[in-house]
Amino acid sequence: MTHPEVAALLARANRLGADPRNTNYAGGNASAKGKAEDPVTREPVDLLWVKGSGGDLGTLTEAGLAALRLDRLRALADTCPGVEREDEMVAAFDYCLHGKGGAAPSIDTAMHGLLDAAHVDHLHPDAGIAFATAADGEALTKACFGDRVAWVPWRRPGFQLGLDIAAVRAANPAAIGVILGGHGITAWGETSAECEANSLEIIARAQAYLDEHGAAEPFGAAIPGYAPLPTAERHDRAAVLAPVVRGLASTDNRQIGHYTDSDVVLDFLAREKHPALAALGTSCPDHFLRTKVRPLVLDLPPTAPIEDAIARLRELHAAYRDDYRAYYDRHADPDSPPMRGADPAIVLVPGVGMFSFGKDKQTARVAGEFYVNAINVMRGAEAVSAYAPIEEREKFRIEYWALEEAKLHRMPPPKPLAGRVALVTGGGSGIGRAIARRLAAEGACVVVADRDAESAERVAREIGAVAATADVTDEHAVAAAFQRAALAFCGVDLVVNNAGLSISKSLLDTTAADWDRQHDVLAKGSFLVSREAARLLIAQGMGGDIVYISSKNSVFAGPNNLAYGAAKADQAHQVRLLAAELGEHGIRVNGVNPDGVVRGSGIFAGGWGAQRAAVYGVPEEELGAFYAQRTLLKREVLPEHVAAAVFALTGGDLSHTTGLHIPVDAGVAAAFLR
Template sequence: MTPPTNPAVEALLNRSRTLGADPRNTNYAGGNTSAKGTALDPVTSHAVELMWVKGSGGDLGTLTEDGLAVLRLDRLRALVDVYPGVEREDEMVAAFAYCAHGTGGAAPSIDTAMHGLVDAAHVDHLHPDSGIALACAADGEKLTAECFGDTVVWVPWRRPGFQLGLDIAAIKAANPQAIGCILGGHGITAWGDTSEECQANSLHIIRTAEAFIADRSDAARHPFGALLPRYAPLPDERRRARAAELAPLLRGLASTDRPQVGHFTDTDAVLDFLARAEHPRLAALGTSCPDHFLRTKVRPLVLDTAPEAPLEEVIARLRELHAAYREEYAAYYTRHADPDSPAMRGADPAIVLVPGIGMFSYGKDKQTARVAGEFYVNAINVMRGAETVSTYAPIEEREKFRIEYWALEEAKLARLPKPKPLATRVALVTGAGSGIGKAIATRLAAEGACVVIADLNAENADAVAAGLGGPDRAVAVTVDVTDEEQIKAAFAEAALAFGGVDLVVNNAGISISKPLLETTARDWDLQHAIMARGSFLVSREAARMMTGQRLGGDIVYIASKNAVFAGPNNIAYSAAKADQAHQVRLLAAELGEHGIRVNGVNPDGVVRGSGIFAAGWGAQRAAVYGVEEDKLGEFYAQRTLLKREVLPEHVANAVFALTGGDLSHTTGLHIPVDAGVAAAFLRLGPPECRPAVRCRFPGV
């Protein structure tokens, strides 16, 4: 990272990262910081006053200079003279572009006016739970005065924008003793003459609010009410087992309008909230801070059955509640939308609360889903604080709608990059710790999928998952595909990690190359247990999960050229591959009604990078063909029509071709990836060899 050249920028970045590193100070991607200073104009060589401010998006904890918007202060302040009034304040956002210095850096956020118009060299706007608790208390103005005296001023709720910047600037000018303010329903703003003073003032407001709330807590009166035995958290193992059972159903419900990835949270804060009497009332009030409800929606879906109620009863109730939630959300939209409002984006919940079990959150990818859950935990903390000192009173519903369906928010969403082809897909790849499986997992992740790396070798699986980006992109599970319970456990882990699975690749395998008379019954059983039986068990569990989600899905078998070609000294391996190949046809016919497509890939001669060949298969096949083992790949290539060596990446390309969307109407297909082995071409044979089939359709 190139160090900032301006001392003001360096101080700003250091302050931002310090504040953003502690979740007590602000939530992920929440808030913004700024610094004012001078720099030379590259055209005139004269010093000009500039403001560096965190741009739209990004996170304070990891802020870099590229994430700063850079504006000329003279032009920014001159906007006051052309401000058309609060009814047209959104027009001012476009005007920020005319204030940019040079290329301007990142896009300015809606809070830019707050930073530029406040007469202070350094300004912080943050969303700490303690500050929002006071901001969302029914008597927040009175409590702010009690907590801070006249050093922190109350600012009534106003939607972020140019007018709010004018309001705060006027309040600071009228209160020279103040170090900051509490923004009703929103968060805090602090300022200082130096970066150190600004940071100290921000932390003073946050920590003083925390202490104020703590001092008013009463052991005899819990802010969330009495514990309800009916909703007591289940023991860890039973809780996570029930969560894994519910996750695919919930993911399917949350994906009614558009596919979603899920995240599960069962922290003590969540479980305690859901076990107490007031959670239905508070959840119905919804979140308050704009950063919260833009990610969590205005309110969650809350289940009202006991944690260990019969699963069928819980499923039926969730479907009822989901239908009611969608109706209520559509009514909310209708109540507040006007002719210029953006179209309703979707009526499904982003947060589902299940007492005794935990919280399920949803988003367009794993990070978005996880962050939505984190924001709802922030909201729980805010509710706890507000109910401790007063009564939780978030901003009114109409104001929430004005932000959720703000034209500026819609424009921001429109600027997001186009999703990758496999965005929102969750893939489970067996044998993904090395070779072909690793290449497949890598390609699927690169195309936007969340990937479960399933492998017998835990160390390899962990390494692949870490290499793909860690828990927001990939998780590792240790599984022996011959063991039904381990397979169920692997799918349960996938459900807890990402909400479910809708793309499965049966890749795990071994190879035993022996002539018939040297092939033992144990060789045969082991070969078939891993590939034929293992694929069957994995596919069965995949089908169970996919049908529960009702999102369709893909199952891909990595079979082999040997499934259709009779090679020498290879009976156990080839017979198992033929079994897999026919499973593709059988399952394609059976699962099509559920929107589940089943296809296969028939590779051949994948030597380099192959775990199977490295484990002894290469030496065995080289001996069969009378070539040196390190020349085996070249040998296989020369017997093909294209004279090209097949690599794991080529097999991965075929898997993506089958699952990336372009072959959406294809099922029951086997794609050869063998550089052209004519003897393995798929064919029906001459007419006289085909079985007579009577068609049930007249005239066909």
């Protein structure tokens, strides 16, 4: 049964974390203190329940709490070896755990345990951080809050910061909380309701002060020619730039991207102060860890020729990498972790928006959200003072903190397709659906493309993917599907030509319309998809994969199958031709030749099954078994088997293979490749 104080804590945390005005995703923490039974002595003991490392307030559950003995935690204050060795105290938290302890305690555990208050919130509201990063933040805090909120100068999160806040509370009994210089806010109360009310009061009063006393245009005048482009033009330009930027941001480590064109970002980039403010970087540790020391900012107007913008981005990226290496060299010592990568996490393009990057979609999205928070913080600080984030040396100490490095090492190994973006045509049903599911399960970000929008959306919802409506016979629709991938993930790495249909007729019964329809979807459709894929992959400069779902019929001469077999043979040779042409760009092109995929197949369900059953003189419901019996292995081929072959080609073990066709037919000797 959930302890009453824990229930109150979780409800409060979820409410606070659900509102981005209070804190960012996975940012801040909350705690409660209370008595519970010791599992050994059966005696009541004082406990601290606090959000564990890596959790999110908005979605926090009891499993995400660390539970510690308060007497043991507070006893650490007498044994702390000093600020230079305070990181050692994190390991000591494990010896304070109650029972099995729950989640791993975070670095902020001391802040909550050492404070003499039953409930504590530590949050990162934009309004509060605006005060925390203002050049005269302490004076502003006094002017806004009087004695109700105290000021704590910047200190890196840790045990000593917990001692500092506890001392400030003891010296200011009327205070309901503190502004943490360069960082955020902490509030407290004797009940959960009082603590929440105090947190919200600090945030609301800080915002009201900024609104009442702030300058009208804190980012300065608008820069002529830097106004946001119209929406459609903005998205077209973003889709062209996205794969280029993603390729640059993935120079050291492959990244997934996220594109944002919110009004907050576009207005910031249209104002005269944005270059100088962006160069100062972010301040709050949670923000900074995800956005790096500073963003890369394109210094051209949005109407500059796209070729000039791309060339300038490449120049700025090279300079950014040099600057980042110099930053690392300035501050690293022999004990510092090795440099993790010199590429930007945030790229700002005036008139277009922001590209943010991370190891997966969520990390990329959160990095962008944090930079929006940072813009709001800059606006607030500049409105009433001057933005003055923590100094560069402190940023380095956080970015290359041994505790952060240890957290990275504790993370599970990435899945085989992590960091890769896949686009699957015909992904709304049958083989395409099975491929999309498998690629998503292996860690890929997936775009499910299908002419049936409802089917594409349904599969996308099932696997947490993005849907795109695309008729592969229409080059504009194909281009739009790839634009969808570019705007959703900033690129694509793996394209599966799966869209298809089948018409089973004899030569004399095959009409010109039958022929054209088959070749439009299979031959022309694959060509259009591969051409658009190649454009994006080459711009991205990261290599990639194109996989054709061809057929046993590309090499096997079956009855009443002229148009389909000829179109499949066209697809099969496209694999060879494109493998030869695109190899110099690191793009591998391979094929899969299935046969007799009856169960779960959209093609067979659409009439092809009945036609083929009639050709072979068997009931349609027995067609799969019939196909199985004519194979060497006597096994039926399912969509999942085709999906497994696609993964085998793209999962990493066949990195030096291109121009290959893999049969997935349970063994059809007449279709052996030779």
